[in-house]
Amino acid sequence: MKKEDLVSESTTTTSKTLPLALGAAVGVGLIAAIGYTAWSANLKADDTQQAVSQLTDAVTTLVESQSRTQQFSSQEAFQEAVSASIRAHAEEARQAEVDARYAPYEAAAEETPEGQWIYGNLDARFTLVEYADTECGYCKRFHGTPKSIVDGSNGNVNWEYKHLTVLGETSVIQAQAAECIGEQLGNKGFWVAVQEIYDKTGSNGTGAGNLTKLAASVGADESAFQSCMAEGRHRDLIDQETQMARSQGITGTPATVVVDNQTGQMQLLAGAQPAQAFIAAMKGLVARAAEEGEG
Incomplete structure (x- = not known):
């Protein structure tokens, strides 16, 4: 056989074998190789470097694709990887929802004196001690008022929440649910829980629905929450706060005691009063302190 024939046969064999080998790896590689052969023949000399760079990038992408395919050599491994990705995405979305619920209550301290739920500066001059029932429609509408006062007070007012359960079991x-969530998640968790209960309840005995699901939606562990509820762990505290309110002549909700922490003077405002009423009460307490030489 002539040398030219050997070269021709070798070239023919190679041209048949190479595309098959590439096709067995990834079909895209064959297309890229053929495309490059035709394309490079028409290149100008000063385009060669750019062409080589582009081909290098294409080959790198192909190799990385093959490497990723090899990582999932079995269907089981691939499915597990997909499941893990889906779980991670779901957890990320769930955490984003929890974070959104906490955002409005950033002003709640991480830690407070034992047995107290306080929103705002712990060293504020004034405290709005609210006695409320989460099934009370007026309480639900009023809930944003003390919050707005605290948020606009430049640290001079805080807000303490206490239970006065006047609308039944x-x-x-629901008061127990808020306490159980607060036990797990602290002061901020309590405030977020109360807000969520108000948002979910239809008031007047209709309830807030599935409280375990609600607890999970604010980041609480469901099993621990259910244990706390089953034990009735905070029922005595709720009864004590209700009795304390009644001993002060408070029988309806909401009722708010405005306390001047500097002097100890107090003023009770019954009902869902507007913000202006609380501002006037605080001004009155300051004036009284000045008259008595305590301001």
Whole structure:
């Protein structure tokens, strides 16, 4: 056989074998190789470097693609990787929802004196001590008022929440839910829980629905929450706060005691009063302190 024939046969064999080998790896590689052969023949000399760079990038992408395919050599491994990705995405979305619920209550201290739920500066001059029932429609509408006062007070006012369960067993159960969540998640968790209960309840005994699901939606562990509820762990505290309110002549909700922490003077405002009423009460307490030489 002539040398020219050997070269021709070798070239023919190679041209058949190479595309098959590439096709067995990734079909895209064959297309890229053929495309490059035709394309490079028409290149100008000063375009060669750019062409080589582009081909290098294409080959790198192909190799990385093959490497990723090899990582999932079995269907089981691939499915597990997909499941893990889906779980991670779901957890990320769930955490984003939890974070969104906490955002409005950033002003709640991480830690407070034992047995107190306080929103705002712990060293504020004034405290709005609110006695409320989560099933009370007026309480639900009023809830944003003390918050707005605290948020606009430049640290001079804080807000303390206490239970006065006047609308039956549903109120007590929801109060327990808030306490159980607060036990797990602290002061901020308590405030977020109360807000969520108000948002979910239809008021007047209709309830807030699935409280375990609600607890999970604010970041609480469901099993620990259910244990706390089953034990009735905070029921005595709720009863004590209700009795304390009644001993002060408070029978309806909401009722708010404005306290001047500097002098100890107090003023009770009954009902869902507007913000202006609380501002006037605080001004009155300051004036009284000045008259008595305590301001």
